Amino acid sequence: MDYCPHTTQDIIQMQAVIGVTSLDDLFADIPQKFRLKQIPNIPAALSEQQTVAVLSDLARKNKLPQLTLTGAGAYHHFIPAVVGHIISRAEFYTAYTPYQAEISQGILQAIYEYQTMIAHLTGTEIANASMYDGASAMAEAAVLCAKMSNRTKIIVAGSVHPEYRQVVRTYSWANGYTIAEIPYTASGQLDQAALQNELDNQVAAVLVQSPNFFGVIEDVASIVDVAHKKGALLIAGFTDGTALGILQPAGAVGADFVVGEGQSFGNPLNYGGPYLGIFAAREKFMRRIPGRLVGATVDKNGKRGFVLTLQTREQHIRREKATSNICSNEALCALAAGVYLAALGKNLRKLAEINIYKTQYLKNKLLQLKGWREVFTxxxxxxxxxxxxxxxxTNEKLKNEGIIGGYELQKYYPELENTLLFCATEMISKEDIDRVATILKSRV
Amino acid sequence: MDLIFEISKGGRNAVDVSASDVPSVKIEPVIDKKYLRAELDLPEVAEIDLIRHYTNLSRRNFGVDLGFYPLGSCTMKYNPKVNENVAALPGFTEMHPYVPAEFAQGNLQLIYEMQQYLCGIFGMAEFTLQPAAGAHGELTGIMMIKKYFENKDQKRRFILIPDTAHGTNPASGALCGFDTVTLRSNSEGGVDIEHLQSLMTEDVAALMLTNPNTLGLFERNIEKVAQIVHDKGGLLYGDGANANAFLGKTRPGDLGFDVIHLNLHKTFSTPHGGGGPGSGPVGVAAKLTDYLPIPRIVKKKQEYNWSDKFPDSIGRMRSFYGNFNVVVKAYTYIRSVGAEGLTRATEMAVLNANYIKEKLKPYFDLPYDRVCMHECVFSGKRQVAESGVHTTDIAKRLIDYGYHPPTVYFPLIVPEAIMIEPTETESKETLDAFCEAMIAIAAEAKENPDCVKNAPLTTPVSRLDEVLAARKPDVCWKKAD
Structure with missing residues (x-):
């Protein structure tokens, strides 16, 4: 099938208007020797019914787990029905970037509301319209700090998600910056003495995550002080966004930037993407931050309306002087996040509490197993x-029952041998947890 | 319209959080009080009010499903509904990225095959699907170029970028530590070969070329251009924003491009979502495959797996594997239309652009009058001179006629530019009606210029004050005291 509506007659008439006799004439600028006869490697076209069958087969080749006890940067949360209904409206999802404000007030206002909710949640004054994901948001914040300060060193806590650290490393290498990693202590938090030692007047930014990759809550307030004393900026990430429903946000204790993964807010796991990067900052950085910003203004009759604003920061105006090259972002995912947060409202705190209950229950159940103990305090x-x-x-036993177990930390932390990182959200029932305990008690 | 915060009323909510089936615990013994937030000020609205709020917002938004969207360089083609349906299958949406590979063989096969298809379509040795958008793909591609020269122990400082390029090109180059140098266009809208020859030294890492360029014109001297760049050991980078112009007709790999990024949300029919999510795959020639981002997919017998054992890789560009669910939609598109459908899409896209160009030529200035590819670029200069009506005014007036305006004031080398990309999914009737609207506006500009200058007259707001928005930025709502 194809999606071109022209009839043969249409094509003939249009060719006549153009003054060509064949479609081939339109491609005369392509040198003959480079003309392609046929695209190789593509299977034959399918009807819609066949397409559905082929893709359903592929989806079925995946084995959907009954239960997932891994978070590690992607979190399984309940998505209220309203989210899917709103983001499925074609007025939203078939639109382009809202450059023409008069016919884009819908997405512009929705993003303005999203920015407001995110700024509040993160304890900052401003938030942009979204970045690609949590990792690239953190990397872009690091690059921005270095560019603003003319410093070339970036400090990253070893307890930050390993993939985020990799992305920060890639972006830093490309810009010629160096990276230092700070170890964690027995508490699972950043080693502040080691941070003190590493800080010098070349450090542009200190990157931490709270909760960090181990699930541990960092003492961001005191890290902020340590960083600021040496003139470094503090970039604070987080793991599961729902934590912001109950935890003191880093922005409220002085972090300069709060960045992180917004997937938890109404976006499915989707095997890793699309997600959305949350990027929030202190007001004083408004004219420097990357990405799109929606601002409120008035129209020629004085009516309130919304536009993309401060575009002189961005690549399409500033070109090689821009601090970021980001253009497309994750607008529809941000819309989902906005709808999700508006739908939950103050219930986000209750949801966070339920996550804590489930997590404590799972942890206590697992600690009853012989030889299991907590690693961090x-x-x-x-x-x-x-x-x-x-x-x-352990993971093998669970896998045989269709359950994804914990994340093996040894892959990125050789010193953490024989450890697993577990996650429990509201999606896991008491029955699930009891079953997991029973499976793990049994001999193979 | 009210903001969601303005309709909020304490005590309401749209979602009841399920009751907990495990014992509740006191929070403070578990988490020290100093780590807990004091207040949580999110909107409180009932479900019906939430739905009406966002539904009414959607009615203030224009999408491809509502009407013609000839936004140049953005390829706003129809987004097939079957793509949306299959991408919503739980097998795709509910999978955690860290499931063992044996649980995700369907996803891995889809990604692997998509890479193969793109290699076939574009003539590249290998593709990565990790970048989240076109500009992210650019950054990935330029980083690979940087790494390639680092590994050769060559210090090259410059990247050449034509004056017609997208703004992302110079920004991507600068973010990888390169200095960017602007390459002039010739009178035909192509690369000025002499200028290229004078700029191309062994200090130049790459030329970033969009072909066809943003004037919608195919680079006739592409063979020569590639040769000049390669003779000095440089690499040729392709911005694939305009790939809809040549599917099945020619391949960047055959033309001499060493790296190319794509936009699945342009060429391969995935919806743009009001600004994203996109997906920006990057294809490379054989000499660059070692530098692709990790992880990469490997196939052993019939089994797929992720591997990060590529020591020369630039590293990772984002978490996990890319915008997988967008890839599902693009894969679905390729499978449903097949090789012939892709070729036909290009033929019809080019036919449509040339048709519009011919129909509007008598009414608007056409700075480069030759056969165009998938888009054509007019100038509003004549209207400015005759009646003081600017391209912005024409664009705003088109809104009153029910159309999304074309891209305006880009490319920068065309004054008062009007860049029209109709795509292949529009019927002759739609194109004819759009041309009639453009012709009517050209007449209005002469006879009643004020009506054009005051447009749009049919929208809830008109001509927003962008200067005010930038001078006194208000990007987050605050409660009135």
């Missing part, structure tokens, strides 16, 4: 690290 939100006799065998 600092408080946690909905993820935690346990040491167990045999992580591989």
């Amino acid at each position: 600092a408080p946690i939100y909905n993820e935690f690290v346990l040491r167990c006799p045999n992580p591989r065998l």
Whole structure:
């Protein structure tokens, strides 16, 4: 099938208007020797019914787990029905970037509302319209800090998500910046003494995450002080956005930037994407931050309306002097996040509490298993690290029952052998957790 | 319209959070009080009010499903509904990115095959689907170029960028530490070969070329251009924003491009979502495959897996594997239309652009009068001279006629530019009606210029004050004291 409505007659008439006799004449600028006869490697076209069958087969080749006990940067949360209904409206999803404000007030106002909710949640004054994901948001914040300060060193807590650290490393290498990683202590929090040692007048920014990759809540307030004393800016990430429903946001204790993954707010797991990068900052950075910003203004009759604003920051105006090259963002995911947050409202706190209940219940159940113990001592939100006799065998047992177990930390932390990172959200029932405990108690 | 905050009323909510089936615990013994937030000020609205709020907002938004959207360089083609349906299958949407590979063989096969298809369509050795959008793909591509020269121990400082390029090009170059140098266009709208020859030294890492360029014109001297760049050991980078112009007709890999990024949300029919999510795959020639971002997919016998064992890789560009669900839609599109459908899409897109160009030529200045590819670029200069009506006014007036305006004031080398990209999914009737509207506006500009200058007259707001928005920025709502 194809989606071109022209009849043969249409094509003939249009060719006559153009003054060509064949479609080939329109491609005369392509040198003959480079003309392609046929695209290789593409299977034959399908009817719509066949297309559905082929894609359904592929979807079925995946084995959907019954239960997932891994978070590690992507979180399984309930998505209220309203979210899907709103983002499925074609007025939203088939639109382009709202450059023509008069016919884009819908998405512009929705993003303005999203920016407001995010700024509040993160404890900052401003938020942009979204970045690609949590990792690239953190990397772009780091690059921005270096560019603003003319400093070339970036400090990253080792407890930040390993993939985020990799992305920060890639962006920093490309810009010629160096990276130093700070270890964590027995509490699972950043080692502040080590941070003190590493800080010098070349450090542009300190990057932490709270909750961090281990699920541990960092003492952001005191890290902010340490960083600021040496003139470094503080970039604080987070893991599961629902934590912001109950935890003191980093912006409220002085972080300069709060960046992180917004997937938890109404976006499905989708095997890793599309998600949305949350990017929030202090007001004084408004004219420097990357990405689109929606601003309120008035029209020629004095009516309130919304436009993309401060575009002189952006690549299409500033070109090589822009601090970021971002153009497309994740607008529809941000819309989903906005609808989600508006739908939950103050219930976001209750949801966060339920995540804590479930997590405590799971943790206590697992700690009853022989040889299992806690690794870190600092408080946690909905993820935690346990040491167990045999992580591989543990996950194998669960896998045989269709359950995705914990994340094996040894992949990125060789010193954390025999440990698993678990996550429990509101999607996991007591029955699920009891079943997991029963499975793990049994001998193979 | 009221803001969601303005309709909020304490005590309402749209979603009841499920009751907990595990014992509740006291929060403060678990989490120290200093880590807890004091207040949570989110909107409180009933479900019906929430739905009406966002539904009414949607009615103030224009999408492809509402009407013609000839936004140049953005390829606003129809977004097939079957793509949306299959991408919503739980097998795709409910999968956690860290499931063991054996749970995700369907996803991995889809990604692997998509890479193969793109290699076939564009003539590249390998593709990565990790970048989240076109500009992210650009950054990935330029980083690979940087790494390529680093590994050769060559310090090259410059990247050449034509004056017609998208703004993302110079920004991407600068973000990888390169200095960008502007390359002039010739009188035909193509690369000024002499200027290229004078700029191309062994200090130049790459030329970033959009072909066809943003004037909608195919680079006739592409072979020569590639040769000049390659002779000095440089690389040729392709901005694939305009790939809809040549599917099945020619391949960047055959033309000499070493790296190319695509926009699945342009060429391969995935919806743009009001500004994203997109997806920006990057294809490379054989000499650059070692530098692709990690992780990469590997196939052993019939089994797929992720691997990050590529020591020369530039590293990772984002978390996980890319905008997978967008890739599902683009894969679905390629499978449903097949090779012939892709070729036909290009033929019809080019036919439509040339048809509009011929129909409007008598009424608007056409700075480069030759056969165009998938888009054509007019100038509003004549209207400015005759009646003081600017391109902005024409664009705003088109809104009153029910159309999304074309891209305006881009490319920068055309004064008062009007860049029209009709795409292949529009019927002759739609194109004819659009041309009649443009012709009517040209007449209005002469006879009643004020009506054009005051447009749009039919929208809830008109001509927003952008200067005020930038001078006194208000990007977050605050409660009135």
